[in-house]
Amino acid sequence: MQPYLLPYLGYFQLIAAADCFVLYDNVQFIKNGWIERNRYLLDGEAKWFRVSLSKGSHQQQIMDRRIAEQFDPGEILNKLGFAYRKAPHVQPLLSWLEALLAEPASSIAELNERILRACCALIGLQTPITRASDLSIGTDSKAQERVLEVVRACGASHYLNPINGGHLYQAEAFQQAGITLELLSATLPGYRQGPGNHPFAAGLSILDALMFNEPETVGAWAKRGEIVSA
Numbered sequence: 001m002q003p004y005l006l007p008y009l010g011y012f013q014l015i016a017a018a019d020c021f022v023l024y025d026n027v028q029f030i031k032n033g034w035i036e037r038n039r040y041l042l043d044g045e046a047k048w049f050r051v052s053l054s055k056g057s058h059q060q061q062i063m064d065r066r067i068a069e070q071f072d073p074g075e076i077l078n079k080l081g082f083a084y085r086k087a088p089h090v091q092p093l094l095s096w097l098e099a100l101l102a103e104p105a106s107s108i109a110e111l112n113e114r115i116l117r118a119c120c121a122l123i124g125l126q127t128p129i130t131r132a133s134d135l136s137i138g139t140d141s142k143a144q145e146r147v148l149e150v151v152r153a154c155g156a157s158h159y160l161n162p163i164n165g166g167h168l169y170q171a172e173a174f175q176q177a178g179i180t181l182e183l184l185s186a187t188l189p190g191y192r193q194g195p196g197n198h199p200f201a202a203g204l205s206i207l208d209a210l211m212f213n214e215p216e217t218v219g220a221w222a223k224r225g226e227i228v229s230a
Helices: 009-017 073-083 090-102 108-123 143-153 163-168 171-176 206-212 215-221
Strands: 021-023 037-042 045-050 129-131 158-162 180-185 226-229
Touching (some): 009 158, 021 108, 037 206, 045 073, 108 129, 108 206, 108 215, 143 158, 163 180
Parallel strands (some): 158 180
Antiparallel strands (some): 180 226
16 A cells, blocks of 8 residues: 555554555655545544645655655644644644654655554554565556565465455456455444534544544454455
């Protein structure tokens, strides 16, 4: 998976279900996706927070996209601090996030990896994480064939992908390569998101779940994803 910024719980269910999680950092960066931004909850409505990036070519890989010099972590922290001011875990979580954002990072990929590893440690996931850019794979292959090369480079026999992206792959092609294609269906439990009677907003950054629930609870939820055959 591409290294997302503080992704939603389903991303961590994928990590929890895998024996090895590969950060797909050497593919083209897509603007306004989940790499440099995510959503939080403000008065019952989903809002965006983001890490500002320096201008770059649309052909640049994720690992080459630099964080803007003018990026101010305080903007994110202030937004979250106000939105979750009544949440039970707001102060320790903001202090935890502030330390992660304050440490310099050469790229958005490096920052997101740091935060992902910290999230896994916080909620108790121990899946090994590696970068695709550190694997011995070709530079000319694309799409499905490139994924197959990543799986081969890891010495794996199975490839697990989110079910919503299952249409991108052909199980027959994986079978011919001696690899089993499996899909993960995310299970997103509801929880009380503060005062008020707003409908539950699913799919927000994992920060939302951690604001209102103990890390151990969120970690248990991360192990609820369902694996199905492609």
